Amino acid sequence: MTHPKNRPGLVFGTGLGGMTQKPDTRIRIRVIDTHASTAYAWQNRGACRGTDAELFFGPDGERIREKEARENRARAICASCPVLAACREHALSAPEKFGIWAGMDEQELEAERHERKRAAKVAA
Numbered sequence: 684m685t686h687p688k689n690r691p692g693l694v695f696g697t698g699l700g701g702m703t704q705k706p707d708t709r710i711r712i713r714v715i716d717t718h719a720s721t722a723y724a725w726q727n728r729g730a731c732r733g734t735d736a737e738l739f740f741g742p743d744g745e746r747i748r749e750k751e752a753r754e755n756r757a758r759a760i761c762a763s764c765p766v767l768a769a770c771r772e773h774a775l776s777a778p779e780k781f782g783i784w785a786g787m788d789e790q791e792l793e794a795e796r797h798e799r800k801r802a803a804k805v806a807a
């Protein structure tokens with residue numbers, strides 16, 4: 684399980700597995716160097732590095748319009764991210780259950796996981 688504070692470019696810990704709880708969005712996003720020589724080294728190059736975690740996860744009780752506006756701002760950051768592909772694969776495989784990852788929200792990530800499983804069954 685990934686600690687809620689872990690995410691690409693927003694890394695605090697070991698980056699293992701998916702989050703099972705929404706992160707504490709009061710935490711400022713930052714990157715530590717412990718991933719430099721690991722499979723998670725790509726996280727250090729995330730465009731979200733240095734941004735506020737709340738932009739990617741949102742506060743509790745967020746209204747729909749506020750959520751959409753916030754997520755659009757997060758997606759705009761992801762759109763220019765040099766490690767978007769690696770982030771997407773991580774978010775799909777972890778699996779990450781909360782927040783915007785690689786420009787995708789929770790529902791989009793889940794739909795992609797479902798589609799990949801379906802495609803794998805067809806190919807088998």
Ligand code: SF4
Nearest residue numbers: 691729731761764770
């Ligand atoms: S794709 Fe988005 S969430 Fe993933 S590392 Fe880049 S900016 Fe961060």
